[in-house]
Amino acid sequence: MNDDVEIAHFLSQIGHESQFKPLEEGLSYSAKRMREVFGCKEGKYDGSRDECVIGRLREKLWTHETYYARNPVNLGNYVYAERLGNDIEDSGDGYKYRGRGMIQLTGKDNYRDFTVQHNANSPDDIRDFVNNPDLLTEIEYAVESAFFFWCNKKDKNGKALRDIAKTGSVLDVTLVVNGGKNGYSDRDERHSRVSKVIREGK
Known part of the structure; x- marks a missing residue:
C-alpha cells in the first residue's frame, strides 16, 4: 500500500474501529x-x-x-x-x-476466508480462526486481518474497497467498511487529521 489517499482512509477507519488496539x-x-x-x-x-x-x-x-x-x-x-x-x-x-482485530472482522464467512488466506501465505503458522476466533485479538493477527479485510472487501456492486479508497470520499469508504454510516463524523475527523499529517510529512 503506497497511495497516500488510500493510506489516510485505511488508518482513519482503523482508528475509529479499534483505536489501533486488537479489540x-x-x-x-x-x-x-x-x-x-x-x-x-x-x-x-x-x-x-x-x-x-x-x-x-x-x-x-x-x-x-x-x-x-x-x-x-x-x-x-x-x-x-x-x-x-x-x-x-x-x-x-x-x-x-x-x-475482532484492528478493523473488527465480523462474520463466519470472513473468519473462514481469512483462515484460508493466512494459511496459504503462512504455511509455517497454520491457524483455524473459525474454531479459534479469539486469535484475532492477538496483535499479529489483529493487524493481518485488517489488511486481509481491506484488500478483499468489495461494495455491493463488486467494486474493490481499495479502489474506492483511492478515489472516493470518507462516506464512500465508510459505507463499505461499516455497511452503514455508524461513526461517520469521527471517521471523517480522523481522516482529516491523518491526511494533514501525511501532507506535512512530505
Missing part, C-alpha cells in the same frame, strides 16, 4: 444505543423519539428490549444472525464471530 466488539449497549446502532433501516434513528426515521430493521430491539440491552451474547446472536455466513440466532454464531 473485540463489546456489544454491551443500552436499550437506546442498541436501537441506534442496529435497529433502523439505513441507520437512520431519531433519538428524540427513540424511533427509526424510515422504518425498523430489527423489531425485537423494541419488543424484547430487556433480553438484548446490556447483554452482549444475546444482542450479538440476534443482530448478526443469518448474515455474513452466520447461522440462525440460536446457533450462537453471531456472538462467536463478532468483530
Whole structure:
C-alpha cells in the first residue's frame, strides 16, 4: 500500500474501529444505543423519539428490549444472525464471530476466508480462526486481518474497497467498511487529521 489517499482512509477507519488496539466488539449497549446502532433501516434513528426515521430493521430491539440491552451474547446472536455466513440466532454464531482485530472482522464467512488466506501465505503458522476466533485479538493477527479485510472487501456492486479508497470520499469508504454510516463524523475527523499529517510529512 503506497497511495497516500488510500493510506489516510485505511488508518482513519482503523482508528475509529479499534483505536489501533486488537479489540473485540463489546456489544454491551443500552436499550437506546442498541436501537441506534442496529435497529433502523439505513441507520437512520431519531433519538428524540427513540424511533427509526424510515422504518425498523430489527423489531425485537423494541419488543424484547430487556433480553438484548446490556447483554452482549444475546444482542450479538440476534443482530448478526443469518448474515455474513452466520447461522440462525440460536446457533450462537453471531456472538462467536463478532468483530475482532484492528478493523473488527465480523462474520463466519470472513473468519473462514481469512483462515484460508493466512494459511496459504503462512504455511509455517497454520491457524483455524473459525474454531479459534479469539486469535484475532492477538496483535499479529489483529493487524493481518485488517489488511486481509481491506484488500478483499468489495461494495455491493463488486467494486474493490481499495479502489474506492483511492478515489472516493470518507462516506464512500465508510459505507463499505461499516455497511452503514455508524461513526461517520469521527471517521471523517480522523481522516482529516491523518491526511494533514501525511501532507506535512512530505
